[in-house]
Amino acid sequence: MSEEHTTEARILEAAKKVFITRGMAGARMQDIANEAGINKALLHYYFRSKEKLFETIFREIAQRFIPRMTAIFESDLTLFEKIEVFSSEYIDNVMKNPYIPLFVLNELNKQPDTFVKQVWGDKKPNIEKVVAQINEEVARGNIKPVHPLHLLMNLLAMCVFPFVAKPMLQGVTGLTNEQFTMLMEQRKKEVPRFIIESIKK
Structure with a gap:
């Protein structure tokens, strides 16, 4: 590994630590x-x-994270398994990179079209399979009637909201960082349980 690459890698690791703490x-x-x-x-x-430093870190994380989330939706897992795996992996990833949600929201507000292109390019996540799966489960009478996009938005919102609202939640409840982390660990199971119970017949 060249010295230049080593220095750049050291900077990126240092930046992640600083972004997480500050x-x-x-x-x-x-x-x-x-x-x-x-x-x-x-x-x-x-x-x-x-x-610029943050954008570099974000792109690196997005290039690993987004394909994994897409792969979950395109997999042969059952609908309930997809909800469970997505919740666990999404929350786990954001816990490792807690500065990401606010950055995404800010960029979407400032330059939505440009930001979406930077993240996905010409290959947007394919949700057709999971949308069809939800419709099939409704048609078979296995779950209550639900619009697939509402279900997916509920899943995403319940996973990401606590991280966006963390300062407010801590201000209102007095939660320490350690207590918040423990709560998010519990949420990996709480979110899928809540969503599955809400649609299960």
Whole structure:
């Protein structure tokens, strides 16, 4: 591995740590340079701004995460298994990268078309199989009538909302970071249980 690649990898790992502990808004380039053990000038040589650095990290995560989520929906798992696996893996991934949801929401508000293209390019997630599966389960009388997009939106919203609302939840309830993490571990099972019970006949 070249020295340049090693330095860049060290910067990216340092940035992830700083973003996790300080959030996107609270992170400073100097903090990232300190964490990486380099000077600020060298950091700016590799990444011109905090935003560029974050975009690089996001793209790396998205390139691993989005295909995995798509693969779950395209798999031969039962509908209930897909709900369980998606909930567990989505929450687990966001717990490792808690700064992602707010970044996504901000970018979608600022430049929706450009952001969607950056994330997916010409290959958007294929949800046709899971949509057909939901309709089939309804037609067979196995689940209550539900619009597939409402079901998918409910699933996504219940997984992501606690991370977006974390500061508010902690402010209202007094939850510590450790308690919040424990709650999210429980949520991996709570979300699918709630959704499955709501549609099961």
